[in-house]
Structures are given as C-alpha cells and as structure tokens.
Amino acid sequence: MTAEVPPGLRDSPEGRELRQALDAVAGSLPELLQDPPDTAAATLLSWTVAAPALRAPAAVLALAALAERPAARPRALELALALAARGQDPAVEPPLHGVRLAPRQTGLDEDVILLGVPQVKLPTRIGLVALDGVRRYFAELHRPRPAQRAIDVGTGSGVLAIVAAKHLRRAGGVEGVWGVDINPWAVLIARANAVLNGEAERTRFLEGDGLGPLDRPDLVGRVDLILSNPPMTIGLPGPPLGPEERFNVIEHPVEFVRRELIGIGVRLLRRPSGRLLFHISGRFPEAQQNLSSVPGFGPKRALLQGLTELDPYVDLRGLVYQELIQDRPYIFLKGYPVEIQPVTATEAHLIRKRGGRIYQQSFVWVYGFDEPALDTSDRPA
Numbered sequence: 587m588t589a590e591v592p593p594g595l596r597d598s599p600e601g602r603e604l605r606q607a608l609d610a611v612a613g614s615l616p617e618l619l620q621d622p623p624d625t626a627a628a629t630l631l632s633w634t635v636a637a638p639a640l641r642a643p644a645a646v647l648a649l650a651a652l653a654e655r656p657a658a659r660p661r662a663l664e665l666a667l668a669l670a671a672r673g674q675d676p677a678v679e680p681p682l683h684g685v686r687l688a689p690r691q692t693g694l695d696e697d698v699i700l701l702g703v704p705q706v707k708l709p710t711r712i713g714l715v716a717l718d719g720v721r722r723y724f725a726e727l728h729r730p731r732p733a734q735r736a737i738d739v740g741t742g743s744g745v746l747a748i749v750a751a752k753h754l755r756r757a758g759g760v761e762g763v764w765g766v767d768i769n770p771w772a773v774l775i776a777r778a779n780a781v782l783n784g785e786a787e788r789t790r791f792l793e794g795d796g797l798g799p800l801d802r803p804d805l806v807g808r809v810d811l812i813l814s815n816p817p818m819t820i821g822l823p824g825p826p827l828g829p830e831e832r833f834n835v836i837e838h839p840v841e842f843v844r845r846e847l848i849g850i851g852v853r854l855l856r857r858p859s860g861r862l863l864f865h866i867s868g869r870f871p872e873a874q875q876n877l878s879s880v881p882g883f884g885p886k887r888a889l890l891q892g893l894t895e896l897d898p899y900v901d902l903r904g905l906v907y908q909e910l911i912q913d914r915p916y917i918f919l920k921g922y923p924v925e926i927q928p929v930t931a932t933e934a935h936l937i938r939k940r941g942g943r944i945y946q947q948s949f950v951w952v953y954g955f956d957e958p959a960l961d962t963s964d965r966p967a
Contacts, residue, residue, distance in 0.1 A: 592793040594770030600640060604774075607644045608651065618652055619661055623668035630669060642682045642703040643774060645669060649701075650778035659784065666699050666782055683708050692749050693721035700743050700779050705771035708743050710900060712948050715892035716815040716865035719950030720749055722889050723863055727952060728811075730758035736811040737854070739797055739846060741765030744776025744789070746813045751780075751788045754811075765791045766799055796846035800854065809854040815865040816842050816873075839866065843873040852883055858955040861886070868947030869917040882956050889950040893922065896934075896944045905931040919945040 595601035618626045630645040649669060653662035670684020683702040691714070692698055702708035709717060734754045738747035747765035754760035763785075765776050776791045792799045797812075816839040843866075851862060866873050878884050896902075896918065905916050909931045916931040922945045929937065934944045 592770040592773045594793050595774070603640055604644055604647065607640070608647055618649075618665060619658060623664055626665050627668040627671075630665070639704070643705060643771065645682070646701045646703060646775060646778050650781040653781045654786070659782070662782060663699055666701055670701055685709075687717070687745070687749075691717060691721065692752075693725050694749065694752050696752075698745070698749060698752075698783055700745055701775065701782070702743055703771070703775060706743055706769065706775040709745055710897045711894040712867070712892065712896075712946055713742075713745075713815060715890070715894060715948050716813075716950065717745060717749065718892075719863060719865055719889045720746055720753070720813065722950075723861075723952060724750075724753040724757065726889075727861075727887065728753070728757055729859065731810070731859070732759045733761040734758060734810045735761050735805070735808060736763045736813065737797065737800060737809055737851075738763065738765040738813045739851075740815060741767045741776050741791060742769075742772050744772075744779045744791060746815065747776065747789050747791070748780055748783050748785050750811065750813060751785045752783075755788065760788050763789045764800055765789060766794050766797065767791070768793070768795050796842065797850040797854070801850045805854050807854070808856055810856055810860055812847070812851050812855065812860075812862045814847060814851070814862065839870050840873045840876065843876050848876060848880055852880055855955070860954065862953040863889075863950065864953055865948060865950045868949060874949075874951065877951075877953055884953060884956070885951050886954045887952045889952060892948045892950075893919075893945055894948070895922075896938075896946055902931050902935040902938065906935050919947060 591601040591605055595604070618629070621629065630648055646669075649662055649665055652665070653659045667684060667686065670682050681704065685700050685702075685708050687698040687700065689695055689697070700708055734757075736747070736750050736754060738744075738750065741747050744765050747763045751760055751763040754763065765773075767773055767776070770793050773791045773793045777786070777789075780786050780789045780791070847862065847864070854860075855862065862877075864874075864877065874885070909916055916934075917928045918931065918934040919926050920929050920934070920937060920942065921927045922943070926945075929944070938944055
C-alpha cells in the first residue's frame with residue numbers, strides 16, 4: 587500500500603518507472619539488513635531507477651517497503667538517517683533531505699524521522715512553528731476521547747499527521763488520521779514517512795485539492811481535529827515567469843481559508859468539541875478575520891507567535907509573480923532585531939539577492955464552536 591502510485595502519477599512515465607523499479611528491487615530488500623548503513627544507503631541510490639530525478643523518491647519508497655516488515659523497521663530507521671546524510675552530499679543528484687525531530691519538538695517520547703525529496707520539501711523554519719503548535723495543543727488543550735479522527739490538510743511530508751496520530755493514540759485512541767495534498771509526490775513520501783515511523787495503520791494519505799476528498803457524509807460532524815498549515819506554494823510546476831522558469835504558485839491563503847476551512851472544514855468538525863488548529867502567516871490577517879466571521883465558531887486560544895528567518899532555499903519568485911497578477915502584496919519583515927520593517931515579496935526577493943535576511947511572522951490559533959469554551963482549566967485530570 588505504501589508504494590501505491592497516486593492517480594496524479596499513475597499514468598505518467600515517472601509513475602510507471604517508479605512502479606517497475608520497486609517491483610524489481612522487492613526481492614533484494616533483505617540485502618539491506620546485512621550491509622553497513624553507508625553501503626546500504628549507496629545501494630539504495632544506485633539500484634532503483636535510471637532517471638536522476640526519480641532516484642531520491644524511489645530510494646525512499648524502497649526503504650519504506652523494508653520498514654513494512656516489523657522486525658526490519660529499526661534497521662530501516664537507521665538506514666533512513668544514513669540515506670539522508672548521504673543525500674545531502676553535493677555529489678549526489680538529486681539530493682535527499684532528512685531530519686530527526688526530537689521529543690522536545692514534538693512532545694512525544696520518541697524521535698520522529700522524516701525524509702524529503704526534491705519534489706517534497708521537509709518542514710521549513712516557519713513550518714516548525716506549526717509543529718510546535720501541535721505539541722502545545724496536545725500538552726495544554728486536548729481533551730481525550732476514544733476513536734478520534736483528525737485531518738491534516740496540505741500534509742506535505744506528512745509530519746503533522748504522523749505526530750498527531752502518535753498523540754491521539756496516547757490520548758484515548760485514534761480511528762484514523764487523514765493527510766491530503768494536491769501534490770501526488772507528497773502523498774507518496776508522506777506514506778513512506780508514516781511507515782518509517784510506525785503509523786501506517788493509523789494514517790491515510792490522499793491526493794486532492796484541499797478538503798475535497800474528505801467532504802463526504804460519513805465524516806460530516808465526526809472529525810475531532812483539523813490541522814491547517816496553509817502553504818504559500820505547492821511542489822508542482824506553476825505559471826511560467828520566464829522562458830526557462832516555472833514556479834510553484836497557488837491561490838492566496840485567504841481564498842484557501844474561505845473555500846476549504848470555512849466552506850468544508852467547519853461542517854466536518856464534531857460539535858461542540860471539534861477543533862481547528864490553524865497556523866497562518868502574519869501577512870494574512872484577513873484570513874483570521876474570515877474564520878472569526880462564521881456564526882457560532884471562533885478563536886478559542888492563541889497558542890503561540892513565531893518570528894522566523896526565511897529559509898535560504900525558499901524561492902520567492904513564485905510569490906512575486908502572484909503578487910503582480912493578484913495586485914495583493916505578501917508582507918515579509920526586514921531589519922530584525924534592530925528596526926523591523928514590512929516589505930513586499932518583490933522587495934524581499936531583491937533584498938535576498940543582495941545577501942540580506944528576511945523574516946516572517948506567524949501565529950498558531952485554536953478555533954472551535956462557542957460552547958463549551960476551550961480552556962486549560964477544564965481539562966480532564
């Protein structure tokens with residue numbers, strides 16, 4: 587199931603080659619149990635596919651296939667770290683990315699290991715603010731109940747869905763956590779990361795636009811938690827800005843909130859206990875205002891505020907393009923910590939080209955229905 591190719595890739599040349607590669611190496615996976623980690627990682631990168639752009643995702647999926655064997659999962663985690671370290675070598679093309687999230691970052695009693703590929707990025711610095719919000723929510727506000735359901739919309743690498751599944755399992759039980767992403771590569775990699783972290787049975791990752799794939803009668807009013815970390819971009823080609831350039835562009839996050847979270851999300855949440863954990867950049871105050879305008883639904887608590895430097899590999903040119911075509915500026919910050927000033931995406935892009943630093947402010951809010959109010963004083967003992 588992990589290596590099942592999503593519809594968006596199934597009929598493409600890339601999807602067919604991935605499927606053929608995984609079938610070809612299935613019988614060779616036991617070799618990975620014997621070789622030293624560095625040797626096995628090199629083998630993974632060399633035996634999968636010929637197309638360079640597919641080597642990283644095929645290696646991750648082959649490793650997840652190994653992890654599906656319970657006795658081999660510790661070895662698979664060991665290889666995942668070796669694979670990520672090797673992938674960060676400039677000589678390896680395309681690069682793999684890996685991260686080990688410690689318990690202090692997730693609130694769990696175990697590490698979470700994630701792998702990312704060029705088609706699917708790992709959490710950025712601002713994305714880690716959303717993860718910290720999930721940690722604080724389960725530490726301070728979550729009220730356990732059996733057979734809980736959660737949705738992570740725009741799941742990316744699957745990190746929030748995986749961490750939420752582990753927390754819900756500890757807090758009364760989990761019926762299922764769904765992760766949805768419009769990027770079919772994200773669906774593949776999120777599934778693989780769930781297997782590596784022992785959450786394949788409790789998570790399901792679907793390809794689709796927003797909450798659309800889960801807007802169905804059996805889930806209306808029956809979801810306990812929706813996690814939303816709206817992306818600025820998706821990992822698929824967007825409109826061309828120049829003759830050789832294609833960038834990642836999606837709708838403005840305010841439209842995403844109006845269409846997905848208000849139009850579908852509020853209807854899916856269980857009343858009155860269902861909660862929306864919403865991470866949003868400080869550039870979009872109107873998104874929060876829109877959520878607050880839903881009758882009987884509003885903010886329950888501001889969990890945290892973050893100010894993070896923009897990751898150096900984040901390409902702003904797609905936002906510059908969107909800023910121009912929508913005539914709606916994206917506001918970043920410069921001058922921290924001396925004199926913070928707002929700048930547009932266009933200005934931020936020029937500052938970065940000159941070697942300057944750009945920052946972004948974000949907030950994590952918990953939204954819910956009017957009754958009962960969500961407060962730390964009424965948590966169960």
